Amino acid sequence: MSTQKDRATISLAMMVKDEERFLEDALLSAKSWVDEMIVVDTGSTDKTVEIAKDCGAKVSYFEWPNNFSEARNETIKRSSGDWVAILDADERFKGDHPHRIRDLLTPTSAWPYQAIMLNIVNQRLDGSTTHTFFSPRIFPRHPDLGYYGRIHNCFGSLSMQKEIDFEFIQCTGLEIIHLGYDKTVYKEKNKEARNLTLLEAAVREEPEVDRYRFYLGREYLILGRLEEAKRTLASVFQLSVIDPMCYRESQVAYLQCLYNMNSSFEELLTRAISILEETPNEANAWYLLSLIYERFGYKADAIEALEQALKYVDDVEVNMQTSQLQAERAKAEVILAQHYSKHEHRENEARDWYYKAWSHLSPQDENWSDLVIHILKWSITNKEIDILKKVLKCLAENLHSIGLEQAFLTGLKTLSTIDTKRHAVKLLKLSIKVQTNLRTDPNFVHLLKELKS
CATH class of the missing domain: 3.90.550.10 (Spore Coat Polysaccharide Biosynthesis Protein SpsA; Chain A)
Structure with missing residues (x-):
């Protein structure tokens, strides 16, 4: 010390x-x-x-x-x-x-x-x-x-x-x-029961404290106890004194609750617009609005709302805990990239979103495999060497998902034709070093010989 x-x-x-x-x-x-x-x-x-x-x-x-x-x-x-x-x-x-x-x-x-x-x-x-x-x-x-x-x-x-x-x-x-x-960890420590007990006691002891009602409602929401979540979050709005941040977070959580309860399009849209009229840069509300539009088939509106969500996601002052959007940020960015890649003369926007998605993507993300395949295919099709090298290096270090070995080999073959065989060989050797069982994989052995020839 x-x-x-x-x-x-x-x-x-x-x-x-x-x-x-x-x-x-x-x-x-x-x-x-x-x-x-x-x-x-x-x-x-x-x-x-x-x-x-x-x-x-x-x-x-x-x-x-x-x-x-x-x-x-x-x-x-x-x-x-x-x-x-x-x-x-x-x-x-x-x-x-x-x-x-x-x-x-x-x-x-x-x-x-x-x-x-x-x-x-x-x-x-x-x-x-x-x-x-x-x-x-x-x-x-x-x-x-x-x-x-x-x-x-x-x-x-x-x-x-x-x-x-x-x-x-x-x-x-x-x-x-x-x-x-x-x-x-949450389950091992039994935090669910502990938090519920303390929050319910806090609401009983200090019913006028807005944050206790919000946290209790959010806890019910996380647990899927939607009716209790809806009732508890709604009670926040009945208090005579409400902290502005607690009010906004309760509004967003209430909207999430309604979305999870499969409420009508009219009710969801009205609630989302009401939040955004008061706080135009509330990223989570924009993200929920994009999900609402997507659910009910309004594709173009969903894309516009998603762009707004990502525009404001880094506004720390307003979005202190943008948990859902931050957890799904790379996925949202890939959706926008795919959208713009289908439109002529918007290739640069697609490229920007793919690069942003890659910067926010982690091999530990639940949807990592699907997203990295999308980015890899795009980088191969558009011969984006810089991001292709980054994706292949990441794959070389994380070939743990079923089906990614073939995608990795395809990417290496492309890299060897548009860049150099030397770099492709280096990445192939790295993958074998990380995952030693690939030394005897016939596809890897054959490609290594081919690249060295």
Whole structure:
């Protein structure tokens, strides 16, 4: 851990329970640039405490209060640094030079109402991203700064129990990878039951708090309990005081619920247009509108709505958690690319969308195989050498999907004719190195001989 005395000190603060699977990676991701690691255990029965101590953390116990904010604030109280960095056990810091975060920790006239915003990347265990958002995770240790709310806690003033005006510093050199919402982890930790219990209790205790109703409705939506989701989300709109962001997110979730319930075209269209009239750059609403048009056969309108969705998807200020669209972004971009490739004089637009799709596509994506085939065929047909090389290199490293071997070989043959045989041989050898059983595959052996001749 850092021992620099001439700079502000940083404490890592973490609450844990039965986190032996992820804890070591989480602690090691911070150990080199924080001054102390505070781990507060709330009742582990596995090796969590032992792992934390082995990593050099200061470990203490706190009885689980059935309230995330109360437990998290206790970790802050037990820290001693000038600044506090918040991390969960199923998260880890990621960055090329995380120690540079210290350069941002100079107190200003806005102190203590200053916080560093980090990008939170929700990932599955296979590495694919579901969605991202920004969150204040590093802030000065101060008795009035902390978390409130039983679940999905908010950061702000403890005395006022509300968010306050901060000088938010956005850090691009450090982000947090969160694995807790991978379906396997979510099920293993029984988060579904835990979240429902806490959210239902929160709504009963504080029925006027809009975000609890939104989160509960969204939880029902995720679980497919659509009638409960619809009823709960609709109740948000009846509150006398609603945060604008919570209102918008509830509107989008309600539209998603109606879509999943196969509501009529008129009802879906009216709801979508209403949202977009209030917030024209709401990417998720545009994406849902494109799905609505597609379902009811309005192809041209679906394409226009999809373009609008992708136009605004990177508007972080408005779309804090564009989960569905971000998860299906490459798919949406391929749809647009295919659309424009069929229109004369729009080849450049098709090319742009294919390149964008490739930049957002990951081998861990559920629909990776289908999408990469589309991009490969397009690059072969149009002799786009740069992207063809990138696709073939990716295939060489990930020949794990049935049917992609033949596509890979076809791409190599094309590359050898429009570029050089040398590069094709290099990629072919790479594929054999990664997947050794291909050494005896007759198709691979034959092509290697052919390219070397």
